[in-house]
Amino acid sequence: MSAEDARTPGPNPNPDARDGRPAATLELKDLLKHYPGADAPAVDRLSLTVPAGEICVFVGPSGCGKTTAMRMVNRMIDRDGGEILLDGRDVNERDPAELRREIGYVIQQIGLFPHRTIAENIGTVPSLLGWPKRQIADRTAELLELVGLGPEFASRYPVQLSGGQRQRVGVARALAADPPLLLMDEPFGAIDPITRDRLQNEFLRLQTSLGRTIVFVTHDIDEAIKMGDRIAVLRTGGHLAQYATPAELLLDPADDFVERFVGSDRALKRLALGRARDLQLLSFVRVHDNDPSDWVRSQLAAADHPVPFPLVVDADDRPVAWLDEHDLARERVRASDGSEVAIVDEDAVLRDAFSTILQHRVRYAVVVDPRGKALGVLSADRIADVLLPGDEQEATAPVHEETR
Amino acid sequence: MSVSALVPPLAQGDFFTDRSAGAGNSCVAGDGLCPKWMVDNFDQYTGPLVRHAELTIVAVAIGFVIAFALALIAERRRWLVGPVTQFSAILYTIPTLAAFFLLLPITGRGFVTAQVALVAYTLLILFRGVRTGLDGVPPETVDAARGVGLTEQQLMWQVKLPLALPQIIAALRVASSTTVGLATLAFFAGAGGLGGKIYDDLTFKSNVVLASLLCVLLAVVLEIALVLVQRALTPWTRAVNA
Ligand SMILES: Nc1ncnc2c1ncn2[C@@H]1O[C@H](COP(=O)(O)OP(=O)(O)O)[C@@H](O)[C@H]1O
Ligand SMILES: [Mg+2]
Numbered sequence: 145m146s147a148e149d150a151r152t153p154g155p156n157p158n159p160d161a162r163d164g165r166p167a168a169t170l171e172l173k174d175l176l177k178h179y180p181g182a183d184a185p186a187v188d189r190l191s192l193t194v195p196a197g198e199i200c201v202f203v204g205p206s207g208c209g210k211t212t213a214m215r216m217v218n219r220m221i222d223r224d225g226g227e228i229l230l231d232g233r234d235v236n237e238r239d240p241a242e243l244r245r246e247i248g249y250v251i252q253q254i255g256l257f258p259h260r261t262i263a264e265n266i267g268t269v270p271s272l273l274g275w276p277k278r279q280i281a282d283r284t285a286e287l288l289e290l291v292g293l294g295p296e297f298a299s300r301y302p303v304q305l306s307g308g309q310r311q312r313v314g315v316a317r318a319l320a321a322d323p324p325l326l327l328m329d330e331p332f333g334a335i336d337p338i339t340r341d342r343l344q345n346e347f348l349r350l351q352t353s354l355g356r357t358i359v360f361v362t363h364d365i366d367e368a369i370k371m372g373d374r375i376a377v378l379r380t381g382g383h384l385a386q387y388a389t390p391a392e393l394l395l396d397p398a399d400d401f402v403e404r405f406v407g408s409d410r411a412l413k414r415l416a417l418g419r420a421r422d423l424q425l426l427s428f429v430r431v432h433d434n435d436p437s438d439w440v441r442s443q444l445a446a447a448d449h450p451v452p453f454p455l456v457v458d459a460d461d462r463p464v465a466w467l468d469e470h471d472l473a474r475e476r477v478r479a480s481d482g483s484e485v486a487i488v489d490e491d492a493v494l495r496d497a498f499s500t501i502l503q504h505r506v507r508y509a510v511v512v513d514p515r516g517k518a519l520g521v522l523s524a525d526r527i528a529d530v531l532l533p534g535d536e537q538e539a540t541a542p543v544h545e546e547t548r
Numbered sequence: 549m550s551v552s553a554l555v556p557p558l559a560q561g562d563f564f565t566d567r568s569a570g571a572g573n574s575c576v577a578g579d580g581l582c583p584k585w586m587v588d589n590f591d592q593y594t595g596p597l598v599r600h601a602e603l604t605i606v607a608v609a610i611g612f613v614i615a616f617a618l619a620l621i622a623e624r625r626r627w628l629v630g631p632v633t634q635f636s637a638i639l640y641t642i643p644t645l646a647a648f649f650l651l652l653p654i655t656g657r658g659f660v661t662a663q664v665a666l667v668a669y670t671l672l673i674l675f676r677g678v679r680t681g682l683d684g685v686p687p688e689t690v691d692a693a694r695g696v697g698l699t700e701q702q703l704m705w706q707v708k709l710p711l712a713l714p715q716i717i718a719a720l721r722v723a724s725s726t727t728v729g730l731a732t733l734a735f736f737a738g739a740g741g742l743g744g745k746i747y748d749d750l751t752f753k754s755n756v757v758l759a760s761l762l763c764v765l766l767a768v769v770l771e772i773a774l775v776l777v778q779r780a781l782t783p784w785t786r787a788v789n790a
Binding site for chain 1: 693
């Protein structure tokens with residue numbers, strides 16, 4: 145029922161189908177919007193293609209036309225020219241309400257229905273589509289779990305939720321009918337930085353399994369770099385200044401405007417592109433509590449380890465403490481003599497890994513897998529190498545980096 | 549225009565009943581406040597009370613239908629809000645007795661004349677109540693509702709009106725309380741009600757107090773009924789904030 149090819153034009157033959165509904169391809173061609181009375185167009189001949197399953201971020205200064213461009217896609221704003229093709233079919237051929245039920249919509253102000261429970265809010269589009277009650281209930285429960293809210297939230301009202309929880313519900317409502325395209329206008333803009341960071345990470349994780357096509361609007365270049373598979377930098381008047389992957393944008397800004405917008409710290413921003421697991425980790429001497437000190441010394445001497453300190457790990461291979469020469473004075477090593485370990489998740493972006501290292505005032509961090517198992521050691525020097533101008537290619541593809 | 553000037557064409561009889569002969573009760577003869585008399589004569593008041601309730605409920609119901617329809621029409625045609633408000637404000641300021649007097653040649657004495665005046669009086673309160681409710685719906689809720697694919701009609705009936713309910717019901721409460729009070733004048737239009745009892749014997753405290761108490765009772769009952777309706781229809785307003 146859902147084997148339809150992503151690029152097949154025309155309506156979905158079964159609008160109730162949701163399992164594995166393919167993501168859509170979105171094409172904007174010479175898109176134009178000129179508000180009545182305005183001197184210049186808000187969006188001026190904007191052309192770009194968002195491939196199916198990718199997150200495209202519209203980024204640019206306030207008032208540059210991001211929201212206008214996005215809202216023309218689901219016909220919340222009437223365009224004045226150009227084409228918008230969803231899987232090859234122009235959105236203007238569709239009934240607006242029917243079209244919008246097929247396009248997820250998340251806004252900064254969230255706009256939950258205050259008079260409806262969380263479950264009813266999430267089930268809005270499925271019930272508009274006439275799904276059977278049973279199926280709506282199942283889908284709602286599934287989505288609550290997907291966005292990390294317990295089943296006890298189902299019967300609550302929006303006023304009883306925190307800002308972050310409400311935005312999770314907003315995302316769940318948008319995903320309810322498994323839309324082939326999702327429009328998100330500064331979805332995490334009104335949320336405190338810590339919660340925002342968590343929501344961004346959760347959403348990225350979600351997207352890995354959902355693979356929806358997403359247009360994501362933000363004025364925050366850091367958010368754009370973090371969230372985007374591709375970034376469209378817009379300048380005032382809705383002109384497309386550059387459309388590129390985050391790495392291309394940071395390495396090779398198209399012009400002065402993009403360069404300034406991306407920021408003078410663009411080299412540092414590249415640290416947000418790589419993850420700890422992408423770097424070649426250093427090997428280290430792995431010891432356990434109570435190992436004989438002589439044996440530890442011989443281990444250190446035998447192998448030519450780049451890290452001159454042994455790491456004490458527990459029975460599950462989780463890092464416990466670093467030891468130094470001084471700690472080896474006893475006959476057997478004691479973990480309690482050692483010093484604290486800076487630990488970095490293998491999924492952490494290099495920027496966060498770097499800041500962990502700096503916080504601990506050390507040179508090395510131990511990279512761990514989700515279970516906490518030590519995988520290898522990351523050094524501050526290793527991360528700094530990514531920043532060196534000569535190593536730019538390395539930064540775009542840190543996976544291929546070799547140890548020296 | 550004084551009340552007495554209106555009385556001859558409108559009401560029959562006068563405002564006094566001579567009870568000095570019959571009653572044989574000093575409290576009654578002295579126009580006092582006599583609980584026993586009130587209890588004994590209560591059944592004389594039930595008819596007027598029922599009539600009073602009819603006058604009030606029918607007037608508020610008709611007024612609501614008109615005001616509600618106008619408020620919905622004004623949702624698409626915003627320019628209507630000003631004129632409708634001004635027109636109903638003028639109706640609101642016409643003295644009720646004057647309205648009866650003006651209507652007599654057209655609608656004659658009776659229920660219809662009373663209704664026209666009472667309905668006209670509720671329009672301002674109810675129209676403003678529905679408009680305030682609809683205008684108070686958060687714009688982001690409306691935007692999101694359209695954005696996820698509600699049609700304009702679904703938006704109105706499934707989102708805007710439910711959210712406007714607290715203001716709408718608040719307006720209905722004000723309208724029904726004031727109409728209970730105004731309906732005491734319906735008797736001048738020959739439409740009966742508790743006003744008839746009050747003006748029958750204005751000097752007899754027992755009569756005036758009993759009739760007035762019944763007015764208050766009616767207003768309170770309507771008020772409670774509307775509060776219960778609101779509680780049943782707007783459970784979200786009682787959800788406790790996080
Ligand atoms: N409804 C509107 N009517 C007239 N001008 C508008 C309207 N909405 C936005 N604009 C103007 O269009 C430009 C782009 O706005 P917008 O798309 O909201 O920008 P952004 O989302 O990038 O901040 C701005 O100059 C804004 O003032
Ligand atoms: Mg915007």
